[in-house]
Amino acid sequence: MNDKDKKEYDVIIIGGGATGAGTARDCSMRGLSVLLLERFDYTSGATGRNHGLLHSGARYAVNDMESASECIKENMVLKKIASHCVEDTSGLFITLPEDDLSYQNKFIDSCLAAGIKAEAIDPKDAIRMEPSVNKSLQGAVVVPDGSVDPFRLTIANILDANAHGARTLVFHEVTGFIREQDRIVGVKVFDHKQKEQKSFYGKVIVNAAGIWGHHIAELAGVNISMYPAKGALLIFGHRVNNVVLNRCRKAGDADILVPGDMICVIGTTSSHVSYDEIDNMYVTSSEVELLLREGEKLAPSLSTTRILRAYAGVRPLVASDDDPTGRNISRGIVLLDHEQRDGLSGFITITGGKLMTYRLMAEWATDLVCKKLNNNKECETATTPLPGSRGVKEETEYSEVIPVNIQRTERYRHGELAAQIAKEDKFDHSLVCECENVTVGEVNYAFQELAADTLTALRRRTRIGMGTCQGELCACRAAGLLSHVHQCSNRAKEELSSFLNERWKGMYPIAWGDCLRESQLAAWIYNSVCGLSDYNRKEERKDAV
Amino acid sequence: MRYDVVIIGGGLSGLTCGIRLQEAGKNCAIISTGQSALHFSSGAFDFLNKLPDGTRVMHPLDAIKRLGGNHPYRKIGEEKIREYVADVQDWFGKSGIVLHGDVEKNHYCLSPIGIIKSAWLSFDDFEPLETADAFPYKRVAVANFAGFIDFYPRFIADALAEKGVECRIEILNIPAVEKLRTNPTEMRSANIARVFDSEAQLENVLTLINDLSEEVDAVILPAVLGLSSVYPLEYIRKYSEKPVFFISPVPPSVPGIRVQKRLQERFVELGGTFFLGDTVEKAFFDGDTVIGITTNNHSDIQFYAEQYVLASGSFFSKGIISRSNEIYEPVLNADVEYDSQRDNWFCKNVFDVQPYMSYGVKTDTGFHPLRDGVPVRNMFAIGSVLSGYNPLEEGCGSGVAILTALHVANTILISD
Structure with missing residues (x-):
């Protein structure tokens, strides 16, 4: 049977974040037939809206030993299986004059108890290790923090799932369940691209929809009480620090500064939001001010560094008590077998946890699926490297016809898979995005091999438009290439419009100084030169004078 | 340094003012x-x-x-x-x-992404459109230089097709432009324009345009000709067999420069x-009067x-x-x-x-x-x-x- 016509699967996974992708990989590696359904694009929820911190677990050590030890184990796993997504920067927990230095001992003891290497160093050595750190620090502890690119990580899981036969569909939204008495046997789906209803059948359905899992569970007729906790973050247009900076105190707002690619990220805030707001997360002025105020305490030079954008995600925490901040809810993994919990078989939910523990969450979920399907195959995801992390050839094997810096960037982003990026034609290495070194070849590779058929998806796959100019010209160029792929310029115009609006959403909360200058130029190019605002306001045309 | 008038800023406004004043002595x-x-x-x-x-x-x-x-x-x-x-x-x-x-009346032009826009006075490169709905040619070839990603023939062709124009998309391969592509960031409009400041290169592009213009009424090209003078434009217009109609790519704008x-x-x-x-740093004042700037x-x-x-x-x-x-x-x-x-x-x-x-x-x-x-x-x-x-x-x-x-x-x- 043609893959496209297949309607029945062993397991259907709802959600294309890290957890869903990881579960698809794990299930398919254990020989199950897998279908993954994602409402929008991969990584469009909390997976793509966090620090990109490869936690050592130190942050949780004092209050949540279980999460802390999960973190450090997964930290070590990811360094092995996802080397092309991870940067082993190491991290510092610093004590500032306003913090209580005595917390440091408690912190180190808890770290060690959780299996996290934590060593106090002289503040002078900390300054040598990370020159951007606040020079007034009173104490510093080195921990094995790092940074992780959640976009690459998730796509690598999808690619491996596909390689093991899994079918993964984006822009497929689950709208309902098919029940037979007390059993879920399938899902009803709306395909946003083809604008049609579909049904798929699965022996087990896994709800891995993050915070949206609350709604998915409702559709299935069971209740999970989620606690939507908004976290806002700021991206700076310069890699101020090379070592992750944290505050050595009880976890609070804006106390982590993570370097990644050419930028660094400060975050987060934590505030409860109502469930109906989760699809529209805007960063407020007061959140921006708080992030800046606290960020400058970690690295004072942030006060003079250009801010690129502001964004916010929603943590999929499972509510347990009346904590208004959401910080005291365990970040631990929640696996619900609805057969046992609610008497509804064929349906499980994997939630809670965090990006760091996505693989472990996937393993737990897959173990439960396998148990239900009497599959005894062992989990191998902790030891099998992901595609992209299977070893890049030596430097000597760089092609001579393409600038080496471009090849380096491609390998940095795609590992050994960079070999699949077309290089024969000079056109393939024309630069589309100068800020992030993205070529025509890489764009076409993402269109064809990485399921990117929107500009926003392209951004997540390649970093196009993520650099200093935030898509000023590269967005238009990419839209040009997209119009070529789809042979349709109207769709490309729609894509360009929504891409620019998505970029603006992260820019206007911080639009002053250079950001406002850049916004004005972009508005000039897209609205005045290209006429895109007229295009988006067709209906408003009034009579002429 | 003493002048009659000091103008801070050398864009369209500053230059217009400066030229007018110099003209008057x-x-x-x-x-x-x-x-x-x-x-x-x-x-x-x-x-x-x-x-x-x-x-x-x-x-x-x-x-x-x-x-x-x-x-x-x-x-x-x-x-x-x-x-x-x-x-x-x-x-x-x-x-x-x-x-x-016409100073009394706006006309129309096609934007880089094929959207019809109003304009008042268009630069020499561009042929004003009288109406928003019609295009003066029935069959056109939309041509682009190979590898130039700041111009989008598909956008233009689709926009013209909606006006009932029959469009073909063509790619022009010109060895001297090809050379720019060795460096991934060089294939931009101003650099292409520099190539065509040479008459020999203009001849090459003219030959290609004439080759593809047999079955069409006009050829559309990105406006990347003539960085320092309008000579390349005039040359193409004079010798091309069919009218050549220019459309702006995205900036930088060669006509603007x-x-x-x-x-x-x-x-x-x-x-x-x-x-x-x-860059002007400060103006110094005596009450409501500027006495100097640094x-x-x-x-x-x-x-x-x-x-x-x-x-x-x-x-x-x-x-x-x-x-x-x-x-x-x-x-x-x-x-x-x-x-x-x-x-x-x-x-x-x-x-x-x-x-x-x-x-x-x-x-x-x-x-x-x-x-x-x-x-x-x-x-x-x-x-x-x-x-x-x-x-x-x-x-x-x-x-x-x-x-x-x-x-x-x-x-x-x-x-x-």
Whole structure:
């Protein structure tokens, strides 16, 4: 049977974040037939809206030993299986004059108890290790923090799932369940691209929809009480620090500064939001001010560094008590077998946890699926490297016809898979995005091999438009290439419009100084030169004078 | 250094003002950071495309009376504007800039992504369209240079197909342009234009155009010809077998850079002094009078003049500067029109009217900038540093730049 016509699967996974992708990989590696359904694009929820911190677990050590030890184990796993997504920067927990230095001992003891290497160093050595750190620090502890690119990580899981036969569909939204008495046997789906209803059948359905899992569970007729906790973050247009900076105190707002690619990220805030707001997360002025105020305490030079954008995600925490901040809810993994919990078989939910523990969450979920399907195959995801992390050839094997810096960037982003990026034609290495070194070849590779058929998806796959100019010209160029792929310029115009609006959403909360200058130029190019605002306001045309 | 007039800013407004003054025998200096909005030009000057309420404007002169009293056009007055625009095409012609169009009436042009836009006076490269719905040719070839990703033939072809035009997309392979592609960042419009400053290369492109034009009525090309002169345009037009119709790629704009260059050259030919790559730092005052200014490159030598003109542009050119809690004008600390609540500077939809676009320096009706509400006696503000209008929404950026410049030049000349 043609893959496209297949309607029945062993397991259907709802959600294309890290957890869903990881579960698809794990299930398919254990020989199950897998279908993954994602409402929008991969990584469009909390997976793509966090620090990109490869936690050592130190942050949780004092209050949540279980999460802390999960973190450090997964930290070590990811360094092995996802080397092309991870940067082993190491991290510092610093004590500032306003913090209580005595917390440091408690912190180190808890770290060690959780299996996290934590060593106090002289503040002078900390300054040598990370020159951007606040020079007034009173104490510093080195921990094995790092940074992780959640976009690459998730796509690598999808690619491996596909390689093991899994079918993964984006822009497929689950709208309902098919029940037979007390059993879920399938899902009803709306395909946003083809604008049609579909049904798929699965022996087990896994709800891995993050915070949206609350709604998915409702559709299935069971209740999970989620606690939507908004976290806002700021991206700076310069890699101020090379070592992750944290505050050595009880976890609070804006106390982590993570370097990644050419930028660094400060975050987060934590505030409860109502469930109906989760699809529209805007960063407020007061959140921006708080992030800046606290960020400058970690690295004072942030006060003079250009801010690129502001964004916010929603943590999929499972509510347990009346904590208004959401910080005291365990970040631990929640696996619900609805057969046992609610008497509804064929349906499980994997939630809670965090990006760091996505693989472990996937393993737990897959173990439960396998148990239900009497599959005894062992989990191998902790030891099998992901595609992209299977070893890049030596430097000597760089092609001579393409600038080496471009090849380096491609390998940095795609590992050994960079070999699949077309290089024969000079056109393939024309630069589309100068800020992030993205070529025509890489764009076409993402269109064809990485399921990117929107500009926003392209951004997540390649970093196009993520650099200093935030898509000023590269967005238009990419839209040009997209119009070529789809042979349709109207769709490309729609894509360009929504891409620019998505970029603006992260820019206007911080639009002053250079950001406002850049916004004005972009508005000039897209609205005045290209006429895109007229295009988006067709209906408003009034009579002429 | 002493001049009759010192102009801060060398974009469209500053140069227009400077040229007009030099023509009348004044000795002017222009101090320019080197950036100009002309580099990002659409390829046409706009005068007024829309009223602030969204009403489309086809006859801009007749629409002036419907603008608010704070709009720069209202400060100049309709009568004066009619006087200035009457010979504006001839006036630019003296700088070697040919402008197509009718000063009384807007025309249409195709944007880089195939959207029909209004324009007032189009640069030499562009053929104005009389109506929004029709295109003068039935069958066209939309040609692009191989590897040039700032021009989108598919967008243009689809837009023309909607108007009933039969389109073919063609790729031109020219070895000298190919060479640019060895360096991934070189394949940009200004670099292509430099290749075609050579006549031999023009012959190559002409041959290719003629080869593909047999079965079509016209050939469309990206407007990347003629960085320093219009000769390449004239050459192609003279020798091509079928009409060649140019459409702008996305910026940088070769026609815009050419206009900037021609204006700069004209100003210098007339005896003006153009300080390129310098930034004005501070103006010094005696009460309501500027007594001198200092610049980054000439911190020890002040510039003195009878009159000063502030043509320093908007946010992008740093004519006004925003911080998280304020917007200010850096040279004389002039009063700036803006909302003190930052949340009110923006709309959440990027395609809605953005209030920040209207922010700028406050002036009296004679374009004297205000400081603490008091007009500066011997200084004028012109162009996009001004408040009171939204250049993007109203489509009046270049019109305001040109007309406030001519008006202020006139005011200075009359005051003698």
